[in-house]
Amino acid sequence: MIALSLFCAAFLVWAGVTVFFWKAGAWLPYYVIGSAGSAILMVVGARDFLPLEFALRASTAYAVDGLSHLTGVGTRVTWSDPGSILVVGVPHHNEWTQLRVGLESSGLLESAALAGLVAFFPNGRLLHRAMVVALGLLASFVANAIRVLLIVTSVGYLGQGTLDVAHVFVGRALFFLIACVIYWFAITRPTLRTVHCRLRGGPI
């Protein structure tokens, strides 16, 4: 109860400060506090007050489980903990690796960051921004599933020794590339379109 009260107080302070900077036309603090603050509040809310992190972990696990047959790696999601994926080691058929989809692999932080950055970016109407956020979150989820699938495939074919490299570097870099594409379509391209329309009075 205390935690929830603190969370609500933090939310109110954040909302008040963001609105103040918006009204004052101080765009940099408005955007930084609006986007970063909302991302942090979303992550805290999703982890501590709503079962969203768990839902994201579970859905990632099931999505990867459903897709893994495409790469020929057998996986199984354990019923006791749907956030865990059981990977069948292909080269040695007797090697099993249990991958736990935690905060890092759930894509929660990346999704919250994307949602905050798009929602508070001062381009377009609120409804349009909400749609872009929804599509961005969907794309983020798919990107994250592809990343975890890459890790699963790597572990499946090359063994447990490749886990760290696949997880920390290859999977992360792949996710970063996909995230950049998402940012391009969610923020940069619409910005160009808006500015072009303002300058030239017509669609790009």
Place this chain on the structure above:
Amino acid sequence: MTGSWYMQFGFWGVFLLIPILIDGTVAFTYLVSVILGRQKRLPIRPVTRAPNGKWPRVTILVPVYNSANDLAVCVESIKRQSYPADLIEILAIDNGSRDRSFAVFCEQQQAGYAGSIHWLSTFHQGKPWALNIGIHYAIGEYIINLDSDVTMHPDAVANMVAAFEHDPNMVAATGSVEIEPAREAGGFMRIVHECEFQEYYFAFNVGRRFQSESRSLFTLAGAFSAFRREVLFATHLYDTSTVGEDTFMTFDIQESFPGRKVSVVTSAVCYTEPIPGLRALYAQRVRWQRGEIEVIAAHPVLAGRGLFYRGFSPMRTLVVDHTLAFPRVAWTFLLPALAFMGYNWITVVAAMALLYAAYMVVEAATWTTNALLVVLPSSHRLWRGWWVIPIMPAYRYMVFWMRFAGTLTVLTEPTKWRTADPVSASRAGLLKVVDRVLVHEPAERPARAA
């Protein structure tokens, strides 16, 4: 999934590491190219003989707006050129000055000069208006734009014209803009000025040189650029709808003259005062960023060229300056927030320290490239300024935020040269709130009732 601290750092740091890799790749590519001799030191030497037997006439356009303090020094630097004075035409074009600019100009005109020196006026306020009028009045085969707050090296015009005369394929060129030593600044601003000097030196003497080589020069500096006369008349002249008229002109030329050379002439040097304060730096960088976005948006054909297009592709610049800025913004705040989500503080702090160290390595490569290419009279200052290497990442980070503000204001504010900084805007907003809550409302209500 990750256990060890360095794996955690690697995992979370990737969003900040990849931009470093991009910056680092560019910095080290330049460094290796210089070490391998692909770019050489080009000393500033006086050109004594006309390349084609005869020097052409040159018009120098100097837009004037409240330039009383700087105009005399600027015009005197033109008068001191080694280029034949009788072939130089100076057009000072006023665009709404309210100070003593005209009186200063008259003093310069009466001081005697073998070349011609004229004053033009326009009621339209704005540099592009002034430049466009000057272009119409210019009679030179080459037209040089010069800001009224810069001074030229005595051989700048001769070296610039010689570069054009030697290369018929060159249609436009930017000179090299360098930061003068600050006269009175001390403390923090002195550090900023040294960083600014290093930044400018790299941008003109290294960055633009490599851009020229790959036919992708992005901006002909508004402070000092030169054009063939016929080239300017083949464009739409200077655009007045954006704040990046110099970049706009560069884009127009790149679009209208594919395959021709838009280059930098590093031996044509001009000097500008360092930025007077952080507020001015903020306004300048906001203007640069919004100018870049506006100009790219105004050129959809060029903007549509892909990332891997050989030649001039603004998309590459846009991805680095705009798209990649967003993950950097997010992770600047999310990385420390990890400490509140169960991650070890030491890991988070170590991650940030390592990121800073990585940027220092990039800056060391940048400085070394500068040091390998630097020529007199700037070499002593550049070499003596090695101590800015550990400070440069912080300076660039500060500038990153200023430019990022431009990413926002391009959408939230109308096109204008000056913009309120966040501190002033917040203070004004706070005063408005205080005014409304404490002063006016209680007083207004009885008045309305009455």
